Amino acid sequence: MSGHRKNSSDIHTPDLTSYPPSPSPSSYSSNSSSSKSSSSRNRVKGAARSVAGVFVSCFTPPEEDAHHNSSSAYGGSDAFTSSSDISGASDSTEGRRRGTARGIYATRNDSTHMKEPGSTIFTLAEIQTATKNFSPAFKVGQGGFGTVYKGQLQDGTLVAVKRAKKSMYDKNLGREFLSEVQALSKVEHLNLVKCYGYLQQGDERIIVVEYVANGTLREHLDCFNGNVLSLASRLDIAIDVAHAITYLHTYTDHPIIHRDIKSSNILLTEKLRAKVADFGFARLAADVESGQTHVSTQVKGTAGYLDPEYLKTYQLTEKSDVYSFGILLVELVTGRRPVESKRELDERVTARWAMKKFRDGQAITVLDPKLQESDANGPVLENILELALLCVNGSRKNRPTMRRCVEVLWNIRKEYKDLLA
Numbered sequence: 439m440s441g442h443r444k445n446s447s448d449i450h451t452p453d454l455t456s457y458p459p460s461p462s463p464s465s466y467s468s469n470s471s472s473s474k475s476s477s478s479r480n481r482v483k484g485a486a487r488s489v490a491g492v493f494v495s496c497f498t499p500p501e502e503d504a505h506h507n508s509s510s511a512y513g514g515s516d517a518f519t520s521s522s523d524i525s526g527a528s529d530s531t532e533g534r535r536r537g538t539a540r541g542i543y544a545t546r547n548d549s550t551h552m553k554e555p556g557s558t559i560f561t562l563a564e565i566q567t568a569t570k571n572f573s574p575a576f577k578v579g580q581g582g583f584g585t586v587y588k589g590q591l592q593d594g595t596l597v598a599v600k601r602a603k604k605s606m607y608d609k610n611l612g613r614e615f616l617s618e619v620q621a622l623s624k625v626e627h628l629n630l631v632k633c634y635g636y637l638q639q640g641d642e643r644i645i646v647v648e649y650v651a652n653g654t655l656r657e658h659l660d661c662f663n664g665n666v667l668s669l670a671s672r673l674d675i676a677i678d679v680a681h682a683i684t685y686l687h688t689y690t691d692h693p694i695i696h697r698d699i700k701s702s703n704i705l706l707t708e709k710l711r712a713k714v715a716d717f718g719f720a721r722l723a724a725d726v727e728s729g730q731t732h733v734s735t736q737v738k739g740t741a742g743y744l745d746p747e748y749l750k751t752y753q754l755t756e757k758s759d760v761y762s763f764g765i766l767l768v769e770l771v772t773g774r775r776p777v778e779s780k781r782e783l784d785e786r787v788t789a790r791w792a793m794k795k796f797r798d799g800q801a802i803t804v805l806d807p808k809l810q811e812s813d814a815n816g817p818v819l820e821n822i823l824e825l826a827l828l829c830v831n832g833s834r835k836n837r838p839t840m841r842r843c844v845e846v847l848w849n850i851r852k853e854y855k856d857l858l859a
């Protein structure tokens with residue numbers, strides 16, 4: 439989690455309704471870099487970023503913004519007709535494991551442990567033990583929020599310990615940190631990185647989450663381990679992510695808008711199942727259902743994935759996540775980052791470039807060159823781009839819901855399997 443601050447007026451927002459707008463990534467004026475894990479990769483960065491209202495500059499070109507107009511081929515129906523369970527009861531084994539991990543802490547009754555399920559407070563001693571006193575050998579990453587360590591709880595559960603850097607400590611972080619972490623630690627879904635608990639002591643702010651061992655989606659698209667993600671895997675990942683976001687949006691008590699859907703926030707398991715991470719920006723959207731959209735005072739998210747309507751109006755709805763998801767779909771099939779400013783002008787904004795090719799009947803030319811063209815890949819690619827086009831519609835009312843995305847993706851996967859059979 440990290441932040442890069444820009445006023446919305448600083449952020450270049452191509453007008454999607456006047457397609458094709460000319461890309462001008464250079465209009466992202468503020469640049470600073472953010473290091474990441476030890477095998478640090480360049481990342482899509484920019485725009486307003488924060489954790490709990492605290493902004494940290496971490497903008498790293500050349501990957502910036504992409505916006506597109508689109509038309510509906512799926513009819514924009516929000517109907518969700520399948521009876522299959524997408525609301526995401528967690529995997530039972532994992533649930534048990536989590537229960538065990540939490541139980542250790544939840545049963546204690548001292549002042550440093552929470553009583554409420556799902557919002558465990560850890561002690562510094564516990565976290566120090568888990569991470570061998572924040573040993574550099576246990577460091578697995580670095581984000582805008584701070585340093586991430588791998589740790590092991592007393593019961594053997596592997597966790598990622600996210601320790602906020604000093605610059606994150608202010609009263610905003612204190613207040614929002616607690617409310618957000620407590621709320622989010624109650625959210626449980628197979629495709630969401632589980633929040634086990636936190637620590638707020640002195641000027642330490644630490645979040646303890648489920649450890650996901652196999653790197654980020656972005657790393658896999660970059661073939662960091664030498665293996666190419668197949669199109670089938672990419673489709674499964676898209677479905678996993680869509681399930682997770684649908685769950686957040688339909689979360690019974692308090693719908694949640696993630697606000698920072700992007701490939702580097704998708705962690706993969708050994709079996710290449712996706713888990714959506716990083717709720718640093720997540721906003722409980724209890725008022726969305728009643729038609730009252732949340733009006734932000736600060737734009738939060740990552741350039742390249744940001745809903746242009748949110749940038750214009752400051753009004754946050756679930757459809758902002760749908761927009762980001764559309765950009766992610768394009769990223770999945772092309773392998774490219776949302777903005778690649780070293781490319782030719784007409785290819786810099788990946789979604790715009792891909793959609794133009796799609797409209798010109800040349801969709802196959804945008805397929806990730808690491809994937810082989812085949813009789814099955816072509817139609818799948820087109821179907822995914824067609825959905826992406828809907829998701830990135832400039833007008834949020836024309837975008838499908840995440841439920842609808844799940845349904846469409848299921849159909850695409852079914853067709854793909856039929857083609858491969």
Ligand SMILES: Nc1ncnc2c1ncn2[C@@H]1O[C@H](COP(=O)(O)OP(=O)(O)OP(=O)(O)O)[C@@H](O)[C@H]1O
Pocket residue numbers: 439440441472474475496578579580581582583584585586598600631647648649650651653654702703705715716
């Ligand atoms: N739950 C986790 N399990 C395993 N590794 C993790 C986990 N969370 C984070 N990491 C590793 O730590 C790195 C930094 O994560 P972090 O969430 O702090 O920042 P980020 O999401 O990459 O960047 P930012 O939030 O600034 O956009 C990740 O890229 C990943 O390699």
